[in-house]
Amino acid sequence: MPELPEVETIVRNLRRGNGASPLPGQRIERVTIRWPRHIAEPSVGSFRRRIRDRAIIDVRRRGKYLVFPLDRSTLLIHLRMSGDLQLTERGAPAGPYDRTVFHLKSGQQLRFSDARKLGKVFLLDDPEPLLSKLGPEPLDEEFTPQVLSSRLARHHRALKPLLLDQSFLAGLGNIYTDEALHLARLHPLRRSDSLNRDEVKALWQGIREALNQGLDHNGASIDWVYRGGDFQNYFRVYQRSGKPCLVCGKTIERIIVHQRGTHYCPSCQPEAFA
Numbered sequence: 013m014p015e016l017p018e019v020e021t022i023v024r025n026l027r028r029g030n031g032a033s034p035l036p037g038q039r040i041e042r043v044t045i046r047w048p049r050h051i052a053e054p055s056v057g058s059f060r061r062r063i064r065d066r067a068i069i070d071v072r073r074r075g076k077y078l079v080f081p082l083d084r085s086t087l088l089i090h091l092r093m094s095g096d097l098q099l100t101e102r103g104a105p106a107g108p109y110d111r112t113v114f115h116l117k118s119g120q121q122l123r124f125s126d127a128r129k130l131g132k133v134f135l136l137d138d139p140e141p142l143l144s145k146l147g148p149e150p151l152d153e154e155f156t157p158q159v160l161s162s163r164l165a166r167h168h169r170a171l172k173p174l175l176l177d178q179s180f181l182a183g184l185g186n187i188y189t190d191e192a193l194h195l196a197r198l199h200p201l202r203r204s205d206s207l208n209r210d211e212v213k214a215l216w217q218g219i220r221e222a223l224n225q226g227l228d229h230n231g232a233s234i235d236w237v238y239r240g241g242d243f244q245n246y247f248r249v250y251q252r253s254g255k256p257c258l259v260c261g262k263t264i265e266r267i268i269v270h271q272r273g274t275h276y277c278p279s280c281q282p283e284a285f286a
């Protein structure tokens with residue numbers, strides 16, 4: 013599943029154009045919808061009508077959402093499990109999973125490919141009610157160790173599921189949560205309100221370092237979607253169970269936490285209160 017660094021990499025590519033013209037400033041001519049359940053809001057008919065002739069002002073990211081402010085209303089796309097967005101020339105061969113295709117006046121196409129069909133598209137007059145449900149952006153300046161500390165103290169939950177909760181913090185998924193906890197030397201089951209000041213600081217640094225490393229590598233390319241990133245070659249713990257910890261040499265273990273595969277080093281990240 014694309015997480016903050018992967019979504020941000022897509023945003024940067026769309027802004028630059030990457031060989032094609034940049035997306036901001038382009039106008040949408042019409043949309044092809046091959047998988048109607050992609051359209052979360054409004055109805056498919058209304059979406060088709062209202063998206064016509066809209067100008068794309070910018071491409072931004074909030075959490076794992078791609079946000080496209082238009083000259084009227086806002087387009088939002090959530091890639092969920094397997095989604096990818098590419099700006100291509102009209103004649104470029106269609107991919108097998110191109111479900112929703114925005115035809116641009118320039119002749120280019122913005123293609124939302126989605127093997128597992130779980131992605132969602134919204135066209136909203138006001139995106140705030142949806143976006144304001146998200147927690148803070150972990151790379152923003154306003155996200156300080158103090159902010160993290162007070163948010164952690166409000167919960168008595170294991171760190172792993174709490175960090176995955178998008179209303180607690182926006183943008184982290186399974187990869188970057190496991191990487192951040194290893195960097196911070198914290199066990200995934202540690203209770204959020206049990207961290208001392210130094211541990212909170214370490215977690216704050218770990219989260220930012222994991223995300224920034226991902227961004228430096230243009231994200232990770234795992235599953236069946238190749239977005240050009242190579243962070244998968246630099247994982248410390250994620251999908252490395254049975255292999256030696258890069259820090260201490262002990263074997264990385266995998267446990268299931270709230271149905272999610274969770275990778276950690278039992279030596280660097282000792283069990284809570286052990």
Ligand SMILES: [Zn+2]
Nearest residue numbers: 257260277280
């Ligand atoms: Zn270790």
